[in-house]
Amino acid sequence: MTRSARKRKRIPQRTCVGCRSVRPKRELVRIVRTPEGCLAVDDTGKxxxxxxxxxxxxxxxxxxxxxxxxxxxLRTSVTAETRSQLREYAADLRPEAGALEKGVGEDE
Ligand SMILES: [Zn+2]
Incomplete structure (x- = not known):
């Protein structure tokens, strides 16, 4: 836990393209447009x-x-194939902010 003792750095902030809220970059998932023009989830952020x-x-x-x-x-079109890949990735994520606190379930 010595890392937190270092000088405070400015935390890079990014905007979520879904809800438009600004969050620290590390809390967001990066999607990258590869040189081939495909979209990929960038787990490393690099x-x-x-x-x-x-x-x-x-x-x-x-x-x-x-x-x-x-x-x-990303200034590119998202193909149906890419879209389904990304949806598959998203299926493992939390359904909405705060869902864990409320308990998972739809209580609309
Ligand atoms: Zn969002």
Missing amino acids: RSGRGAYICPISDCWEKALSKGHLSRA
Whole structure:
């Protein structure tokens, strides 16, 4: 735990393309447009290419995909195949912010 003792650094902030909220970059998932023009989830945050950020919340992914925010942010079209890959990734994420606190379930 010595790392926190270091001088305070400015935390890079990014905007989620789904809900438009600004969060520390490390709390977001990066999507990168590869040189081949495909989109990939960048788990390391270090791949080169144009990136977009989305909260680790499946709701945000759905918004980003269904409303075209992701394709606009990355200036590319999202193919049906890519979309389903990203949805698959999002399926493992929390459905919405605070879902864990409330207990998972839809109580609309
Ligand atoms: Zn979000």
